[in-house]
Amino acid sequence: MNIVDVIRVAGGFAWLVAIGLGIMAAVRASRNQNAKGSGSSALIVLIVAIALTLLGSGLVYVESNERGVVKTISAGGVRPVALESGLHWILPGVEQVVPYSISNQTYTMSFLPEQGPDTGEDSIRARTKDGQEVIIDATVIYRIDPAKVVQLHIAWGENYESGIVRPETRGSIRDAVSQYGVEEVVSTKREEMVQIISDELASSLSDNNLELLDFILRDIHFSEEYAAAVEQKQIAEQQALQAALIVEQKKQEAEQARQEAQGLADAAVIAAKGEAEAIVIQAQAEAEANQLLAASLTPELLQYQYILKLAPGVQTIFIPSGNQFILPLPGAPQIPQ
Numbered sequence: 001m002n003i004v005d006v007i008r009v010a011g012g013f014a015w016l017v018a019i020g021l022g023i024m025a026a027v028r029a030s031r032n033q034n035a036k037g038s039g040s041s042a043l044i045v046l047i048v049a050i051a052l053t054l055l056g057s058g059l060v061y062v063e064s065n066e067r068g069v070v071k072t073i074s075a076g077g078v079r080p081v082a083l084e085s086g087l088h089w090i091l092p093g094v095e096q097v098v099p100y101s102i103s104n105q106t107y108t109m110s111f112l113p114e115q116g117p118d119t120g121e122d123s124i125r126a127r128t129k130d131g132q133e134v135i136i137d138a139t140v141i142y143r144i145d146p147a148k149v150v151q152l153h154i155a156w157g158e159n160y161e162s163g164i165v166r167p168e169t170r171g172s173i174r175d176a177v178s179q180y181g182v183e184e185v186v187s188t189k190r191e192e193m194v195q196i197i198s199d200e201l202a203s204s205l206s207d208n209n210l211e212l213l214d215f216i217l218r219d220i221h222f223s224e225e226y227a228a229a230v231e232q233k234q235i236a237e238q239q240a241l242q243a244a245l246i247v248e249q250k251k252q253e254a255e256q257a258r259q260e261a262q263g264l265a266d267a268a269v270i271a272a273k274g275e276a277e278a279i280v281i282q283a284q285a286e287a288e289a290n291q292l293l294a295a296s297l298t299p300e301l302l303q304y305q306y307i308l309k310l311a312p313g314v315q316t317i318f319i320p321s322g323n324q325f326i327l328p329l330p331g332a333p334q335i336p337q
Contacts, residue, residue, distance in 0.1 A: 003087065004061045011052030018046040057092035067149040068097040082149040098153065102146045104213060107165050110137045111221060123221070124170050126177035128185055134177060135221035140169050140201070141214040148209035155208065164208045169215075172200040186220060193217075 021042030060083065062068045068083035072095045083097065090097060111123040124136045142165060144152055156163050176196045180189045194217050202212040 004056060004059045007052055007059060008056035011049055011056050014045055014049035014052055018042055018049050021045055054092055058089050060088045060090055060097045062086060062088065062097070062099065065101055065103045066099045067102055067144075067146055068099050069150055069153040071096045071098060078150055078153065080150060082146075098158070100144055100149050100153065100158075102144050102149070104141055104143050105161075106139060106141050107161060107169070108137075108139045108218075109166070109169065110218065111135060112137075124173050126174040128177055128180060128182045130181045132182040133223045134182065134185055135223070136173055136177070137218040137221075138169065138173060139216040139218055140165055140212070141216070142205060142210050142212050145206075145209050145211050152209040160208070160210065164205065164210060168204045168208075169201055172197045172204065175200065182222075190217070 025042055060068060062083050062085045064085040066085065068088070070079040070083060070090060071077060072079060072091075079095075082100075088097075109122045109124055111121055124138065126134055126136060128134060144160075152160055176193050177185060179196070180193055184190075185193060194215065197217075198212065198215040201215055205212045
């Protein structure tokens with residue numbers, strides 16, 4: 001409660017006291033009692049009440065986040081300069097102050113009624129360059145230009161939100177959307193489109209004594225027909241992607257099987273080479289052994305080994321003179337008959 005409100009409350013209370021004292025004085029007078037004291041008190045309180053009422057009517061307190069436009073009966077209808085925050089004096093009964101907030105204000109147009117000032121659905125329907133309908137939810141953050149409050153009051157009064165902010169925003173959005181295709185609006189050109197809307201809206205609000213602080217593109221919806229078509233397209237793309245993944249998986253499995261088979265084949269070749277090399281080495285060793293053995297065999301050694309094999313228990317053999325041995329010794333010369 002500011003000082004002006006206190007003065008007005010005090011003035012109202014003084015009026016009640018003055019009326020009460022006046023009634024009391026009248027009652028005493030009707031009973032032939034001394035009413036001089038009550039009458040004097042009532043008159044004093046009445047004067048105080050009138051003074052407080054006049055003071056309360058003339059004093060105006062403007063809040064720190066407001067500017068006050070003074071309506072007057074003089075030429076022009078309003079004072080040329082708005083009242084800034086603080087305590088001011090106006091002519092009671094002749095002038096009146098209309099407060100305007102210079103704080104940041106928000107106006108939302110949404111598909112959901114509870115998000116905006118209107119009770120119904122208030123989103124913006126716009127057509128893209130390729131004829132598709134999109135439904136846009138948006139929020140505008142703005143404020144009144146403190147230096148142009150009087151001009152705003154003269155042009156629009158207190159209807160600036162419904163008269164300027166709402167229609168200018170909707171028009172800027174529709175103009176910008178019409179420059180792009182639906183795919184661009186949704187994805188690739190969205191930021192560019194928002195910038196165009198912000199620039200156009202800032203210019204139009206400035207021309208009407210308002211300042212744009214921010215434009216927020218909250219959401220983009222589609223008509224039921226287009227949404228169904230987009231959904232079918234997404235399903236088809238997902239199915240194609242899934243099929244491509246399956247093909248790639250089969251390719252990887254086939255490549256893995258080929259590599260495994262190649263590995264087995266390489267292992268078999270290596271094993272076969274190893275076995276062949278082992279056989280060659282063994283054969284070479286046996287051949288070398290045979291060569292060494294053949295080189296070491298002499299006729300005398302063969303006869304000696306033959307005799308040992310023939311009769312391990314025989315120590316002496318007698319052979320008639322001129323006759324051949326029972327069996328010819330390997331490598332021994334034959335005796336002629």
